Amino acid sequence: MGNLDLSFFNWSLIGPFVWKGFLFSIWLTIVATIGGILLGTVLALMRLSGKTWLAMPATAYVNTMRSIPLVMVLLWFFLLIPFAIGRPLGAEMSAIITFIAFEAAYFSEIVRAGIQSIPRGQIFAGQALGMTYGQNMQLVILPQAFRNMLPVFLTQTIILFQDTSLVYAIGAYDMLKGFETAGKNLGRPVEAYLLAAVIYFVMCFALSQAVRKLQEKIQIIR
Amino acid sequence: MAWEWQIFCKETTSGEIISGCFGTGGDQTYLNWILSAWAWTLTVAFGALALALVMGLLMGTLRTLPNSPWLVRLGTAWTELFRNIPLLVQIFLWYFVVPAIFPVLKNLPSVILVIVALGFFTSARVSEQVRSGIQTLPRGQRYAAMAVGFTTPQTYRYVLLPMALRIVIPPLTSESMNIIKNSSVAFAVSIAELTFFARQSGEETSQPVQMYLAVTVLYAISAFAVNRVMGYIERKTAVPGFVAAGGMGAGH
Numbered sequence: 117m118g119n120l121d122l123s124f125f126n127w128s129l130i131g132p133f134v135w136k137g138f139l140f141s142i143w144l145t146i147v148a149t150i151g152g153i154l155l156g157t158v159l160a161l162m163r164l165s166g167k168t169w170l171a172m173p174a175t176a177y178v179n180t181m182r183s184i185p186l187v188m189v190l191l192w193f194f195l196l197i198p199f200a201i202g203r204p205l206g207a208e209m210s211a212i213i214t215f216i217a218f219e220a221a222y223f224s225e226i227v228r229a230g231i232q233s234i235p236r237g238q239i240f241a242g243q244a245l246g247m248t249y250g251q252n253m254q255l256v257i258l259p260q261a262f263r264n265m266l267p268v269f270l271t272q273t274i275i276l277f278q279d280t281s282l283v284y285a286i287g288a289y290d291m292l293k294g295f296e297t298a299g300k301n302l303g304r305p306v307e308a309y310l311l312a313a314v315i316y317f318v319m320c321f322a323l324s325q326a327v328r329k330l331q332e333k334i335q336i337i338r
Numbered sequence: 339m340a341w342e343w344q345i346f347c348k349e350t351t352s353g354e355i356i357s358g359c360f361g362t363g364g365d366q367t368y369l370n371w372i373l374s375a376w377a378w379t380l381t382v383a384f385g386a387l388a389l390a391l392v393m394g395l396l397m398g399t400l401r402t403l404p405n406s407p408w409l410v411r412l413g414t415a416w417t418e419l420f421r422n423i424p425l426l427v428q429i430f431l432w433y434f435v436v437p438a439i440f441p442v443l444k445n446l447p448s449v450i451l452v453i454v455a456l457g458f459f460t461s462a463r464v465s466e467q468v469r470s471g472i473q474t475l476p477r478g479q480r481y482a483a484m485a486v487g488f489t490t491p492q493t494y495r496y497v498l499l500p501m502a503l504r505i506v507i508p509p510l511t512s513e514s515m516n517i518i519k520n521s522s523v524a525f526a527v528s529i530a531e532l533t534f535f536a537r538q539s540g541e542e543t544s545q546p547v548q549m550y551l552a553v554t555v556l557y558a559i560s561a562f563a564v565n566r567v568m569g570y571i572e573r574k575t576a577v578p579g580f581v582a583a584g585g586m587g588a589g590h
Contacts, residue, residue: 185522
């Protein structure tokens with residue numbers, strides 16, 4: 117390990133490069149999680165609606181997204197969005213749209229499993245009280261389903277956060293890019309990648325431990 | 339954007355269209371190139387899958403050992419380490435950082451380093467599946483093995499692992515499909531696999547749509563083929579009556 121220069125690990129040196137990327141990684145994670153859950157819930161409700169003209173396109177969308185590597189989806193969207201809206205879009209904006217569209221497919225599977233885990237009697241009870249489909253979903257099914265799904269959502273969010281590093285493919289400036297740029301500009305690429313790995317590990321490990329705690333708590337209540 | 343599929347018959351440097359679409363001698367068409375890229379994707383994916391299964395099985399088993407807290411800790415540390423660092427960062431670690439620390443590794447072909455990176459990354463997920471597979475077995479199985487005087491290795495070899503491995507086939511199927519998709523990250527260190535091909539050829543020909551489409555279809559075909567093979571293995575190895583009785587096949 118003699119040739120590693122640890123004096124590189126100095127925030128005042130690398131901070132200017134990394135901070136901007138760090139903020140984008142976090143922002144992308146939050147926006148893609150919220151957007152993915154909203155769109156994913158719509159997709160799940162379409163698939164569970166029992167109406168073929170709603171279920172079929174949703175199923176096709178989810179299966180397509182899940183059979184393509186995220187990197188390819190990023191490349192596709194980066195290529196096609198400018199055609200669709202008629203003007204070029206920055207890599208960062210393109211990444212946000214891609215992540216929402218891509219993660220929605222994965223979140224919709226979680227939501228679907230969550231809704232299906234609610235006993236049928238709950239739906240019948242809601243119907244017996246004279247609730248409409250919308251009221252039944254909003255007041256009876258989804259609140260319970262989302263509570264059950266919370267740990268899985270958070271686990272998926274950790275995976276999502278790790279995946280944000282893949283915006284490398286279209287050149288968006290995220291945390292990894294920040295470390296890479298710092299490493300290149302300061303002539304210490306090896307140390308930069310090492311430090312990036314440590315930071316990602318600490319964040320993901322802390323988050324996954326927190327999810328584990330939450331899971332235990334929810335299990336006791338249940 | 340014209341839909342011109344002849345592009346795949348073009349020679350990659352001269353741009354001439356070659357009849358028969360396959361270049362001869364030193365010539366290479368885009369069709370030649372995409373097929374070799376597909377071969378690279380499969381090489382990386384299956385190499386990594388083999389490594390992931392071996393390491394994942396080992397580490398997952400270690401985590402369930404009775405009376406060996408340090409081996410349990412080793413298995414857990416392995417899993418947490420390789421699960422909590424993004425794959426792209428791990429590939430950079432193996433490609434840039436590890437050879438800098440151990441100069442001996444500088445002579446290795448870079449594809450080996452990528453296979454190790456993807457293999458270890460996936461081994462953490464496999465280890466998690468194997469551990470939970472072993473732990474879902476009824477406790478009585480372990481006790482029964484102890485009661486007939488099996489040693490710990492015998493207990494695992496003859497009682498626990500044969501059932502646990504069948505249980506983990508469905509989750510391993512999705513991991514095997516994931517590994518094909520995840521092999522795309524190898525583009526970042528210039529392995530000439532499908533995603534790398536898509537980026538390069540899309541830029542060279544200015545017809546990225548055809549290139550992306552072809553690559554996307556090849557990924558889908560590969561993942562689907564893996565799915566079928568795993569389904570076949572699952573049916574062949576099924577213990578008659580077990581799945582139906584326990585409903586173990588579900589949940590995937």
